[in-house]
Amino acid sequence: MNATVEYRQEYVEVDGARLGLQVYPEPDGVADAPVVLIVPAMGVRARYYRPFAGALRAAGLAVAVADLRGTGESTPRPSRSCRYGYPELAADVGATLAALKARRDGRRTLLLGHSLGGQAALLHLALHDGHDVDGLALVAVGVPWWRVFPGPRGYGVLPYSQAIAGMTRLLGVWPGWGFGGRQARGVIRDWAYTARTGRFPHLHTVDAEAAVRTLRTPVLAVSVDDDQYTPHETVDHLCAKLGVAPVERERYTPAQAGARMDHFTWVRASTPLAARVARFAADLPAR
Template sequence: MNGDPEYAQEFVDVDGGRLGVQVYPEPPGVTGAPVVVIWPAMGVRARYYRPFAAELLRAAGLAVVVADLRGTGASTPTPSRADRHGYAELANDVGAVLAALKPRLDGRTRLLLGHSLGGQASLLHLALHGTDEVDGLALIAVGIPYWRTYPGRRGLGVLPLTQGIAATAALLGVWPGWGFGGRQARGVVRDWAYTARSGRFPRLDGTDTEAAVRAVRTPVLAVSVDDDQYTPHETMDHLCAKLVDAPVTRERYTVAQAGATLDHFTWVRAGAPLARRIAGFVGDLPPR
C-alpha cells in the first residue's frame, strides 16, 4: 500500500521505464464486478481521478484501476532530451497494463476509459493491437484537436499554438510544460501536433493508423463535455466520424446534468451522473 487506504500503488515494467498503476478496492457487496481501467489526460496525474474512481464509479458497482501515462505521476521515464516516446509507446503501454492485470480481469467485463490523450492512447491500442481483451471503450472529453473543427475563430488560434508547442519541443528536445500539458516527451508533442494540423492520426510503426481506427469494432461510449476549452463537442464529432465499424453511443455531458460548472478537467469532480451512465453502458455490453 502507498499509505493512502483508498488504493494500492503498483507498477508495471515497460521498455524504457515503468508505469504506476493505482488499484482501488472492489466495490462493496459486488462479486466479479466489471473493471474500468482509466487513462488520464496529458500531464494529469492518476491521483486527480481519485474522487471519480473511489466515490463515484465504485458506488456505481464498478472496480477501478487508474494508470499514470508514461512520464507522468508515478510513471517513468521523466520526459527529457533522451526520451523520444510518442503515441506508439502510449498505445503499447495500455496493452502492458492490461496484460499485467489479466489474472484479475479474467471472466470479467473490461472497459477502457480514456480522458483526452488517454482516450487517444486507448483507442490506438485497440486499433493497433486488437480488441480481444477489452469489451468496451469510454471516451470522455476526447477529441482530435484539428484546428478546422473548432467553432468560430478559435481554430485560427489553435493552429499556431499547437505548432508552436511542437516547434519548441523539437528545438529543446522536450516540452517543458510552459502553461500547457505538463512536461512531455517531444514524440508525444510531435504526434499530438500532427493531429491538430491534419485532423488525422500519424502513421505509427509503419501502420496506417487511420485505417486501423476505422476497423475497430469495440462498442464505444463517446461523451463530450460542456464548456471544454481544449476538446469542444466538434472535436469529438470529428473523432467519432473515424469509427465507421464500431457501434458508437454519442452523448454530451451538460452543465444541467452535472449541476455544476464544467470544463476539460472539472467534470471529474462533478461526475456522479456520468459515472452512473458509464455503469449503464457497461451493463449493456455483451457478457464475456
C-alpha cells in the same frame, strides 16, 4: 463508498519504463464487477481521478487508474533523451491491461480514456484486433484539428499547437509551459500532427487511421460542455472515424452534473457520468 477511498499503488515494468498503476478495492456487495481501467489526460496524474474512481466504485465497478508514461508515478521523466510518442503510449495501455489480467479474467473489461489517454486507449484497441476489452468509454476525447473548432478558435489552435511543436523540437523536450505538463518530444510531435491534419499519425509502419476505421469495439463517447480544449466538434470528428464500431454519442452538461465544468473539472462532478458508464458496461454484449 466515496472519493476518499484509498488505492493500492502498483507498478508495471515495460521497455525500461515503470508505469504507475493505482488499484482501488472491489466495490462493496458486487460479485465479479466489471473492471474499468482509466487512462488519464496529458500531464494529469492518476491521483487526480480519485473523485471519479470513487463514483465508479459506488456505481458497482472495479477501478484502476494508470499514470501515463512520464507522468505522476511513471518513468522516465521526459527529457531530451526521451523520444517516445503515441506508439509507446498505446503499447503502455496493453502492458497495463496485461498486468491486470488476473483481476479481469471472467469479467467485462472497460477502457476509459480522458483526452490523450482516450486516444492512446483507442489506438491500442485499433492496433490489436484480438484484444480482450469489451468496451471503450471516451470522456472529452477528440482530434484537435484546427478546422473543426467552432468560430474563430481554430485560427488560434493551428499556430498555438505548431508553435509548441516547434519549441519542443528546438529544446528537445516540452517543459510544460502553460500546457500539457512536461512531455517527451514524440508525444508533442504526434499531438501537433493531429492538430494540423485532423488525422492520427502512422504508428511506426502502421496506418492508424485505417486501423481505427475497422475497430468494432462498442464505444461511449462523451463530450463536456464548456470544454476549452475538446469542444463537441472535435469529439464528433473523432467519432466519424469509427466506421464500424457501435458508438453511443452523448454530452455531459452542467444540468446533469450539478456544477459548471471544463476539460478537467468534470472529474469533481462525475457521479452522474459514472452511473452512465456503469450502465454502458452492464449493457456490453459478450465477446
